Amino acid sequence: MPTLSHHDKIAVLDLGDGENLFSPAFLAETGELLDTVLADGSQALVTTATGKFYSNGLDLGWLSAHGDRAEWYVAQVHSLLARLLSFPLPTAAALNGHSFGAGAMLALAHDYRVMRADRGYFCFPEADIRIPFTAGIAALIQAKLTPKAAIASMTTGRRFTAPDALAYDLVDATAPADTLTATALGLLAPLGGKDQPTMAAIKTTMFAGALSALAGA
Numbered sequence: 147m148p149t150l151s152h153h154d155k156i157a158v159l160d161l162g163d164g165e166n167l168f169s170p171a172f173l174a175e176t177g178e179l180l181d182t183v184l185a186d187g188s189q190a191l192v193t194t195a196t197g198k199f200y201s202n203g204l205d206l207g208w209l210s211a212h213g214d215r216a217e218w219y220v221a222q223v224h225s226l227l228a229r230l231l232s233f234p235l236p237t238a239a240a241l242n243g244h245s246f247g248a249g250a251m252l253a254l255a256h257d258y259r260v261m262r263a264d265r266g267y268f269c270f271p272e273a274d275i276r277i278p279f280t281a282g283i284a285a286l287i288q289a290k291l292t293p294k295a296a297i298a299s300m301t302t303g304r305r306f307t308a309p310d311a312l313a314y315d316l317v318d319a320t321a322p323a324d325t326l327t328a329t330a331l332g333l334l335a336p337l338g339g340k341d342q343p344t345m346a347a348i349k350t351t352m353f354a355g356a357l358s359a360l361a362g363a
Contacts, residue, residue, distance in 0.1 A: 147162055147175055148160065148161050148162055148175050148176050148179055149162075149179075150179045150182060153192075153327075153331055154335075155187070155188060155189040155190070155338055156189065156190045156191070156192060156334055156338070157183040157186070157188035157190070158191075158192045158194065158327065158331075159176070159179055159183070159191060159192070159193045160193075160194055160195055160196055161176070161193060161194070161195040161200065161201055162195055162196065163195070163196040163197040164197065164199065165199050165201070165202040166195055166199055166200065166201040166202065166249065167201070167203065167204065167205040167207075167208075168201070168203060168222075168223055168226075168248055168249075169205040169208055170205075170208070170219070170222065172205075173222050173223070173226055176226060177225075177229070180229060180233070183235070184235075184342070188235065189235065189338030189339050189340075190237070190238075190335075190337060190338050191233065191235050191236070191237045191334075192237075192238050192239075192327060192330045192331060192334065193238075193239050193252075193256065194239070194242050194326070194327055194330070195242050197242070197243060198243045198244060198266075199242075199243045199244045199245075199249070200239070200242055200243050200244065200245040200253065200266070201246070201249025201252060201253075202244065202246050202247070202249055203246050203247030203248035203249040203250070204223065204247055204248045220280060223248055224280070224282045224283070224360040224361070224362070225360075226252070227248075227251055227252060227255045227282075227286055227360055228255075228356075228357050228360040228361065230252060231255040231289075231349065231353050231356060231357060231360075232346060232349045232350050232353065233345075233346075233349070234342035234343065234345040234346035234349070235340070235342065236258075236334045236337040236338070236340065236345075237255075237256040237257045237258070238256055238257060238258040238259065238260060238330040238331075238333050238334050239252070239256040239258070239259045239260070239330070240260050240326045240327045240329070240330040241260065241261040241262060241266060241268065241317065241326075242262055242266070242323070242326060243265060243266040244266045244269075245261075245266065245268045246267070246269050246270075246271060247269070247270060247271055247272065248283075250268050250269060250270055251270075251283055251287065253268070253317075254287060254291075255286060255290075258330070258333050258334075259316070259317040259318055259319075260317065260318065260321055260326060260329045260330045260333070261308040261311055261312070261317040261319075261320050261321075262308060262320070262321065262322070262323050263308045263309075263321055263322055263323075264308070264322065264323065265323070266308070267306060267307065268299075268305075268306040268308075268311045268316050268317065269299075269303065269304065270287070270299050270300055270303065271303045272300070273301055273302060273303040274303035275303075279300065281359045282356070282360035282361070282362065283360075284300070284359075285356040285358075285359035285360070286353075286356045286359075286360060287299070287300060289353050289355065291314075291315065291316070294314070295315055298314055299314070299316065308320040318333070319333070
């Protein structure tokens with residue numbers, strides 16, 4: 147499950163050491179830790195994980211067992227993505243391993259992404275697993291990617307290695323495993339100390355369409 151630590155004034159949220167699926171418990175705990183980040187004086191946020199995965203996305207096992215709560219569940223996922231998209235601090239995702247589906251979408255919701263150079267895939271598998279994108283998630287992806295990158299990633303199910311992800315601007319940088327988090331921290335360190343309400347207002351305006359779609363408006 148997620149844990150929180152700090153590097154100077156930058157919060158580091160570790161999503162966990164498993165597949166880091168978006169179970170209801172995972173979503174709730176992540177939300178609580180984001181509350182802590184905003185309350186404890188942190189000036190920026192890095193998310194990462196420990197092990198083979200950054201996140202494998204939706205908890206399809208839970209969803210198949212609770213089909214009557216599907217609408218509620220999707221709304222919770224949308225809420226987390228919207229929160230990161232408009233988070234009032236600079237944010238970076240340090241992708242230590244595989245980022246699939248909603249896990250890749252979570253990474254895109256950050257301001258910056260750094261991907262481990264020698265391991266892991268960035269992938270939207272929806273075209274291959276027959277799960278269409280919701281309007282909100284499609285809007286999020288298209289708000290962050292060029293049309294070329296959106297077509298290449300959304301319609302193919304392609305598994306992007308770090309060099310390919312960098313070439314398509316899915317990520318902003320790559321780094322070896324032992325400097326991955328440090329690279330993400332380095333991106334954010336010069337950006338700390340911004341006024342939170344101003345940052346929130348800027349991001350809310352920048353991504354108004356995606357945020358409206360994620361809210362189901």
